[in-house]
Amino acid sequence: MSNPRPLHQFLCDTAALHPSHTAVVEPGRGLISYVALDELSDRLRDRLVAIGVRPGDRVGIYLRKSIDAVAAIYGILKAGAAYVPVDPDAPPARNAYIMHNCAVRAVVMERRLEDRFSTEFFALGELPPLLLLDGTGGGGPLARMLDEADAQRPAAVTKNAMSPPEDLAYILYTSGSTGKPKGVMLSHENAVSFVDWCSAVFEPQPDDRFSSHAPLHFDLSILDIHVALKHGATLVLIPEERGKDALHLARLISEERISIWYSAPSILSLMAQFGDLHSQDCSSLRLVLFAGEVFPVKHLRTLCSQLPEPRYFNLYGPTETNVCTYYEVVPPVSDERTSPYPIGKVCEHLRGKVVDEHNAPVKPGEEGELCITGSGVMQGYWSLPERSAESFLVDNDGTRWYRTGDIVVEAADGNHIYRGRRDRMVKRRGYRVELGEIEAGLYQHPLVKEVAVVAVPDAEAGVRISAFLSSKGTDKASLIELKRFCAERIPLYMIPDHFKWLDALPKTSTDKTDYQRLKELG
Known part of the structure; x- marks a missing residue:
């Protein structure tokens, strides 16, 4: 600096x-x-x-x-x-x-x-x-x-x-x-x-x-x-x-004269649907910033129609970089638009590149993994040197690029369009959720023989998480018991939306859990 x-x-x-x-x-x-x-x-x-x-x-x-x-x-x-x-x-x-x-x-x-x-x-x-x-x-x-x-x-x-x-x-x-x-x-x-x-x-x-x-x-x-x-x-x-009381949050903006709002899109979606924003004086609001997950276009359209005066910014980035790209959404959101807005251009204090599976840069318009370098990128993971090393792509000149794991396409105007994840991490209500951590928690249940957790897109919630389980015997835990069991081991935002017991989990030809089949069931 x-x-x-x-x-x-x-x-x-x-x-x-x-x-x-x-x-x-x-x-x-x-x-x-x-x-x-x-x-x-x-x-x-x-x-x-x-x-x-x-x-x-x-x-x-x-x-x-x-x-x-x-x-x-x-x-x-x-x-x-x-x-x-x-x-x-x-x-x-x-x-x-x-x-x-x-x-x-x-x-x-x-x-x-x-x-x-x-x-x-x-x-x-x-x-x-x-x-x-x-x-x-x-x-x-x-x-x-x-x-x-x-x-x-x-x-x-x-x-x-x-x-x-x-x-x-x-x-x-x-x-x-x-x-x-x-x-x-x-x-x-x-x-x-x-x-x-x-x-x-x-x-x-x-x-x-x-x-x-x-x-x-x-x-x-x-x-x-x-x-x-x-x-x-x-x-x-x-x-x-x-934090999830839409009416309370809308009143708070009015009563506290909030001028800069920042939250996950799921919270703004709640306010747009249930906050009765028309009845609140939100004239103090000049910036609405959102990050952490994809903002469903229909809810963003509703929000912008109710609050047309502020400037809106879509901020993107994992914890390892905080915000690394940004895009200004200019109201109104047209009725014809159905796809999410871009995650935008790389922040000025950082640099980005999009690479293929061989770590070679791809051309604009082609899909690849977004990698970020610069003063805002983390040092690494605490006491996990191997995981830290795996998370960086290192150039011949020693430049370290953090591999976000996000698949993007760089458009002709320099804005990046988010396509999805390359691993089993998802964003839920703005939080980063490793599906493997949910599985590890459920495997501790004495009745569980196998467990697999999948996430599928959901128009309302952004992502829906389902857990599929097979039992060691004939006894199966109830839904309430499973939710209580999870609450004692993982944060509330990671608890699956649905649980389903199967006789056996579907397998691929190499005898691995068939997650694609489970997504169809989820």
């Missing part, structure tokens, strides 16, 4: 420029100014250093989305560590695996989650220090935890770490094909180059109000949080429990 600076410097600079401006709002639970957020994160920085956190360490965040969680992000970064957010609603065993896998030095978490998490973690290794909050909301629980810790042993005031560009800023765990989630390592340079690109394209202003719909462990949150706070804008947090 021409001006290397750590990710947390954005908050520090903004707190100096706009100290009294509202940084983060939790509707109904409080708000915090920039100077107060900066000071609260400073206090957490000092406490983390006092318990032994050093530059290069990892610190877990096991909190509901809140002002407390945002302050935790910046406190961890200021200590020179990388933050590792997990889904508080995911199975404790999965979160314990993630925290143990990346060897967190400490965890900032809610006390209500301690018992089950500790039990699961003890089965893997020695429990790291836990900084326990009595809840979340408005920053109060984090402040009280720090007050109590300081009363017992004051933490010395330290300076912010000036993390070099190559140091890790955060690790986001995504679904893994082996049945275990894998950690995507993103550096300060990766994050800052993306934030700077967003600044250039979307031109945020201090009077903007950003929605924060994505959970912290989802890569969409990087834009929500860090772009907003770089520019002195206000970040409006949307709790996960209200």
